[in-house]
Amino acid sequence: MELEKRKYIIYTVCFTILALFVVRLAYLQLFSSDELTKESNKNSIKTITITPPRGIMYDRNGKVLVDNKPSYTVTITPNSFDKNNLAELSSVLEISADTLEIILKSIKGTNRFNPAKIKRDADFRIISYIAENRDRLNGVDYQVEAIRFYPNNFFGSHAFGYCNEISPKKLEAQMGDYYKQGDMIGSNGLESNYENYLRGVKGYKFITVDVKGRELGGLNEGNSDIQPVNGSDLILGMDKDLQEYAEKLISGKQGAIIAVDPRNGEILCFVSKPDFDLSAFAGKTDSKVFSSLLQDPQKPLFNRVVQTKYPPGSTWKMMMSLAALDAGIITTTSTIACPGSFTYGNRSFADHGAYGAINVVRALEVSANVFYYKLGLQVGIDNYYKYGKMLGFGSKTGIDIPNETNGLLPSREYFDKRYGENKWTQGFLVSLGIGQGELGVSPVQMVAYTAAIAMNGLYCQPHFVSKVRNAMTNQEEPVRYEQKRIDLPLKYYEAVKKGMYLVVNGNGTATAIKSPSVVLSGKTGTAQNSSGKNHSWFVGFAPYDDPKIAICVLGEFEGWGSSFGAPTAGALMLKYLGVAGDDPINDIKMVNDGSYD
Numbered sequence: 001m002e003l004e005k006r007k008y009i010i011y012t013v014c015f016t017i018l019a020l021f022v023v024r025l026a027y028l029q030l031f032s033s034d035e036l037t038k039e040s041n042k043n044s045i046k047t048i049t050i051t052p053p054r055g056i057m058y059d060r061n062g063k064v065l066v067d068n069k070p071s072y073t074v075t076i077t078p079n080s081f082d083k084n085n086l087a088e089l090s091s092v093l094e095i096s097a098d099t100l101e102i103i104l105k106s107i108k109g110t111n112r113f114n115p116a117k118i119k120r121d122a123d124f125r126i127i128s129y130i131a132e133n134r135d136r137l138n139g140v141d142y143q144v145e146a147i148r149f150y151p152n153n154f155f156g157s158h159a160f161g162y163c164n165e166i167s168p169k170k171l172e173a174q175m176g177d178y179y180k181q182g183d184m185i186g187s188n189g190l191e192s193n194y195e196n197y198l199r200g201v202k203g204y205k206f207i208t209v210d211v212k213g214r215e216l217g218g219l220n221e222g223n224s225d226i227q228p229v230n231g232s233d234l235i236l237g238m239d240k241d242l243q244e245y246a247e248k249l250i251s252g253k254q255g256a257i258i259a260v261d262p263r264n265g266e267i268l269c270f271v272s273k274p275d276f277d278l279s280a281f282a283g284k285t286d287s288k289v290f291s292s293l294l295q296d297p298q299k300p301l302f303n304r305v306v307q308t309k310y311p312p313g314s315t316w317k318m319m320m321s322l323a324a325l326d327a328g329i330i331t332t333t334s335t336i337a338c339p340g341s342f343t344y345g346n347r348s349f350a351d352h353g354a355y356g357a358i359n360v361v362r363a364l365e366v367s368a369n370v371f372y373y374k375l376g377l378q379v380g381i382d383n384y385y386k387y388g389k390m391l392g393f394g395s396k397t398g399i400d401i402p403n404e405t406n407g408l409l410p411s412r413e414y415f416d417k418r419y420g421e422n423k424w425t426q427g428f429l430v431s432l433g434i435g436q437g438e439l440g441v442s443p444v445q446m447v448a449y450t451a452a453i454a455m456n457g458l459y460c461q462p463h464f465v466s467k468v469r470n471a472m473t474n475q476e477e478p479v480r481y482e483q484k485r486i487d488l489p490l491k492y493y494e495a496v497k498k499g500m501y502l503v504v505n506g507n508g509t510a511t512a513i514k515s516p517s518v519v520l521s522g523k524t525g526t527a528q529n530s531s532g533k534n535h536s537w538f539v540g541f542a543p544y545d546d547p548k549i550a551i552c553v554l555g556e557f558e559g560w561g562s563s564f565g566a567p568t569a570g571a572l573m574l575k576y577l578g579v580a581g582d583d584p585i586n587d588i589k590m591v592n593d594g595s596y597d
Contacts, residue, residue, distance in 0.1 A: 045219055046077070046207040047114050049180070052200035053146035055231035055471065057160065057190065059240040060266070066160050069149035071283060072122045072142050074130065075115035078107055080139030089140060092129050093119050107181060117182040121147055121283025148282040152240065154247040158272040158303040159238070159464065161189020161401065162281035178202070189401050190464055194234055197468055203228030235467040235476065237266025242576050246271045249568050249585060254556035255536075256304035256443040258462070259572060262451035262541060262550040265460030265481055267399075268576060272304040306404040308554065309440030313525030313561065314367045314597045315537045316435025318453055318496045320375050321360050323387035325492040329378045332495040335359050338370040344430050349373050364499025364523065365508045367597055369434050376433020377426055384432060385411040390486055391449050391459075398461045398482060399444050408440035436528055443552045446539050450522075451550035453500075454541035456493045457486040497521065501544055504570075509562050509597060510538065513570025513588050517579035519544035520570055522551075524561030526597035533557040537597075538565030542573045549576050561597040 057066035074093060081104070090097040100118070107116050119126070127142050134140075148163065150156075164187040166179050178199075179185060186195040204226045206219035218225070237260075246257045246269040259268040274296075280289050293301050324330045340354030351369040355362070363371035376384070388394060394409025410432070415424045418438075431437035444462055452459040461481040469476045500521040504510045509524040522540020529535055536558035541550040551569045558564035567588045574580035580587060 044208055044210070046209045046215065048143070048205040048207065049114075050203035050205060050228045051145055051183070052202065052228035052230045054148070054163075054191075054200065055194075055198040055233045055469075057234045057236060059236055059238045059243075060268075060466070061240070063240045064151055065156065065236065065238065065240060067149045067151055068146040070144050071120065071147040072124075072127045073117050073145045074119040074122050074126065075141050075143055076104065076118050077115045077139040077141070078104060082138045085137055085140070089137065092126055093122070095119065115141055115143070117143075120145070148278065150278055150282075152244065154244045155275045155278060156238075156243060156247075156270070157189075157275040157278050157300075158305065159189055159267075159270040159401065160278060161191035161193075162187055162278055163191055164281070188403075190234065190236075192402055193400050194465065194468075197232040197234070200231035200471065201229035230471040232471055233469040234465050235469060236464050237261060237264075237268060237466050238270070238464065239268050239576060242572065243269045243271070245269075245575050245583075246572055247273075247275075249571060250553075250555070253558065253564075254298060254304070255558065256308060256554045257551070257568070257572070258305050258443050258447045259549055259551040259576065260447050260451050260460075260462050262454045262458075262460070262547045265448070265451070265462050265483070266466055267462055267464050268549060269572070270305055270464070272302070274298045274300040276300045303401075303403060304554065304556075305443045306399060306401065308442050309405055309407050310535055310554070311437065311439050311527045312435040312441045312446060313527040313535075313537050314369075314435055315446060315523050315525035315539045315561070316439070316441075317364055317367065317372055318500070318523060319388060319391055319393075319449070320372050320379065320433055321364065321496050321499070322391070322453075322488060322492055323379050323383055324375050325360065325495070326387065326488050327379060327383045329375070330360060332361070332491060333359055336363070336371050336374055338363070338368045340370070342370045342373040342430070344373070344377070344427055345425075347427070349430060361495055361499045361502065364496065365502035365506050367503075367509050367524065372433040373430045374433075376429040376431075379429070379433070381410070381412050381415065381429060384429065385409060391452065392445055393441055393449070397444050397448050398463075400463045400465055400481075404444065405440075405442055407442055407445055408438065410438050414438075435525060443554050446537075447550055447552040450539040450541060450552060451547075452486055453493060453496055454547040454550050456490055457488055459484050459486050497544070499523075500540065504540070510540075510566040510570070512562065513566050515570070515574060515579065518542055518574065518577050520573055522566065522569060524566050524597045526559070526561050529557070534559055536561050536564040538569045540566075540569050540573065542577060549573055 053068045059065050086097050086100060090100055130140055130142055163184040166183050166185045171179055186192040206224050208216045208219050210216060250257055250271055250273045253273055255273055257271040261268060276293055335357040337357050338355040340351050342349045355366055355368050358368060388409045393407055396404045396406055428437060432439055448462050460483050463481045465479050467476045467478050500523050502508050503523055504514050504520050510522060513520055520540060520542045521544045522538055525537030527535040527537060536555035538553045538561050541547045551572060553565040553569045555564035570588050571585035574584040
């Protein structure tokens, strides 16, 4: 009886267990098959992300400015990697074991069979070692990717910009999920501003693997793979030969050069010196290289074209002229006495010479300071701010690269806040009248203003990219930019342009750049610098009757505008217009008579 009871209990337990297995199996088959299939596929498919080549950048004539070249990237698949090989891999890759361990621990949200990028632009020695020891270095592999290549004899660093591995902060803040840990992203210049065009569309290769991560072959014989789409190309307004020549002319100095087509705002050349070699940023940037650039006292990472805020000196006198003319303070023919100095309160302000009673055209030609000292007081702070703002100062131009400054255009509110209401005097306006004092402009603002004067008030937003070429369709899409009319009477622009013409072709401060082949015009400027030698400015355009180029040159610590700014700008205008030899600076006599700007 006891034996029968035990048998019954055993049979009951076995039946119950069997029933549970049957119920569980039925549940898995009927209700969880889809979920389990997904999990099974996830654990048996190795996904290799194929990063497409970034779009290429071309100049206005179809010449390549920024290209790509193939490069090896070392990867580690975390699930397969044997940590006993950490020291060996550290030695091969020349990355500390601690750093490698931190990288591996930081990999998040990655399928355990998917490779993570560890070292970009690895040399062939490293790749050969990995290939020869593949069976032992489990989980270590490499991919061929495209990295940036710069085929020309110039840098263009501050224009083109560079890429870096995406930071955890940017990764978390991104819209969507395009970027994964280890991906490259545009970090400056055009690479940053046009990232969404340049990056392309990722592709994916799916490989089936066994439970140990060994590859068995392509999923669905490769038919499930997704092909990448190359990034879109950028067609720039830049002229490759002009860019190269501009960098040559300012080599070894500190300063900036920007030239535009005044008819549409396309940037022809763009130089900030000192600069840096973008090739150092093409692969994974060496932290020592970046640190040395950051610590360099000459600030090579600082973009002097768009970030500088210097007083413009006498290149500001066209603005003062237009403001005074439109405000009815002077006419194109009225005169102001310029005896050689001007006294306001208990201070005397000197001039370069005594010119007698002169009109605005003559004042621009000889850069008469007394004329503009007096004009500054008569224009007043409110008109000063009104017309300065109208001509694009105190605001960003909207150039299509990041980090542009607003500059500093002082107003009544500015002085009240800085010095206290009614606690500042009109004496500030004396210096402001000649482009000195608490006024800060950038070269890109200056070239846009000069181009607008050349075009009788047509203000065009300066920009690099004129077209974007789709990689799939090869269709080119024009990029639209702002244009506006600075609505002042034509005769005012003509008077100011006549003065700029005489600066070069009359008895002005830049007669050294007068050319028999094409009529150049412009204005020199010298910005006082309390910490050293003055800064040399020049703005101009050419040809005089049909402007095709407007330019701004800033030479830090280069002295008079006539000594560096004017000859450099003149040579570049002649070079672009094709009316001089390969090196037109040789035909321009460097002038620095120490007399005036």
